[in-house]
Amino acid sequence: MRAVVKVREEDHSKVGRGARAVASLPMSTNASPADPLATLGTLPGVADSVESVRKAVDRVYGHRVMRRRSNEITSEAALRGARASAALSGADWALEEVRRRTDFGSDAEARTVGAALRLTAEAGQLLSIWRQSPLRVLARLHLVAASGGSADETVGRPRLAGEPVDEPLIEAPLPGAAEVAARLDGLAELIITGSSAPALVTAAVVHGELLALRPFVSCNGLIARTAERIVLVGSGLDPKSICPAEVGHAEQGRAAYTAAFEGYLSGTPEGMAAWIAHCGRSVELGVRESTAVCEALQRGAA
Numbered sequence: 001m002r003a004v005v006k007v008r009e010e011d012h013s014k015v016g017r018g019a020r021a022v023a024s025l026p027m028s029t030n031a032s033p034a035d036p037l038a039t040l041g042t043l044p045g046v047a048d049s050v051e052s053v054r055k056a057v058d059r060v061y062g063h064r065v066m067r068r069r070s071n072e073i074t075s076e077a078a079l080r081g082a083r084a085s086a087a088l089s090g091a092d093w094a095l096e097e098v099r100r101r102t103d104f105g106s107d108a109e110a111r112t113v114g115a116a117l118r119l120t121a122e123a124g125q126l127l128s129i130w131r132q133s134p135l136r137v138l139a140r141l142h143l144v145a146a147s148g149g150s151a152d153e154t155v156g157r158p159r160l161a162g163e164p165v166d167e168p169l170i171e172a173p174l175p176g177a178a179e180v181a182a183r184l185d186g187l188a189e190l191i192i193t194g195s196s197a198p199a200l201v202t203a204a205v206v207h208g209e210l211l212a213l214r215p216f217v218s219c220n221g222l223i224a225r226t227a228e229r230i231v232l233v234g235s236g237l238d239p240k241s242i243c244p245a246e247v248g249h250a251e252q253g254r255a256a257y258t259a260a261f262e263g264y265l266s267g268t269p270e271g272m273a274a275w276i277a278h279c280g281r282s283v284e285l286g287v288r289e290s291t292a293v294c295e296a297l298q299r300g301a302a
Contacts, residue, residue: 034193036190037197037201041197043269043272043273044269045277046277049276049277049280050198050200050201052284053200053280053284056243057283060294064298065294073290073294076290077243077293079098079117080244080289082098082119084247084249085120085225085226086098086113087250088221088246088249089112089221090112091112093113098113098117101113112222115144116222119141119223123229127233130230130231131191131234133188135185137227137230138184139157142155142156142223145219154217159177159180159215159216161177163217165218168221169221169258170220170221170258170261172212184213187206191206200237202235203231204279207224207227210224210227212264225249228279229241229246243287244290246282247285247289248289249278249279252278252285260275261275
């Protein structure tokens with residue numbers, strides 16, 4: 001059962017800490033004040049996470065099956081990533097059920113799975129737009145995700161003051177609509193300006209900030225995880241989209257996901273580093289999933 005969380009504008013101070021931390025953490029000698037994301041890359045343990053992810057991604061891209069059947073791996077990663085993202089949003093279907101079904105409008109869980117599948121398919125079409133107009137991409141993602149439900153004036157735009165948010169997993173206080181608009185503009189500016197930060201750091205911040213803001217009336221978790229995918233693919237870390245972080249987020253469990261997200265919300269260096277590490281581990285588990293698919297294809301079992 002999805003819980004509808006009412007907007008409480010007087011109780012959002014905790015939500016803003018994660019974003020403020022991006023700009024307020026102590027600068028290292030290698031980070032510019034104009035590049036706050038690079039500062040996060042210097043936090044203890046983050047460089048190790050980044051390096052571990054890079055090595056894992058390099059290994060799966062070097063698999064012999066990738067030379068001949070990369071399109072199949074990409075398609076399978078998309079399906080498994082969508083299934084996992086839907087599971088985190090309350091629709092935990094077996095993979096074969098997702099593969100078999102054609103009707104995704106019959107009930108709330110089916111609509112969630114359908115939304116996850118549509119978002120995964122749409123993500124690849126938006127890579128070239130993301131760096132120029134991330135807010136346009138986010139609006140498009142909500143339009144695509146919400147198209148399985150009843151269309152109304154809330155679809156494809158950030159929520160207004162007083163509008164409720166339907167989000168089944170994240171229960172943190174909601175920022176008000178004015179703060180949402182301001183922080184979305186700030187996030188967009190960071191993306192458009194670019195950063196020397198590793199892709200993992202940028203992806204984790206985009207994911208965490210969208211979860212914190214929940215800028216739309218629905219489908220925010222699905223959109224946040226899709227945006228993470230867009231960053232990882234568009235950055236060149238995972239150009240063929242074969243390392244579904246969504247699989248790793250789901251495999252680590254909803255409790256671990258929300259606990260790591262609390263670290264992002266805390267805005268402390270330790271909390272931010274823990275969230276980035278959680279996202280890194282999720283990518284590595286996504287790599288493990290696609291490696292298993294490669295091995296199955298090599299054996300002729302899939």
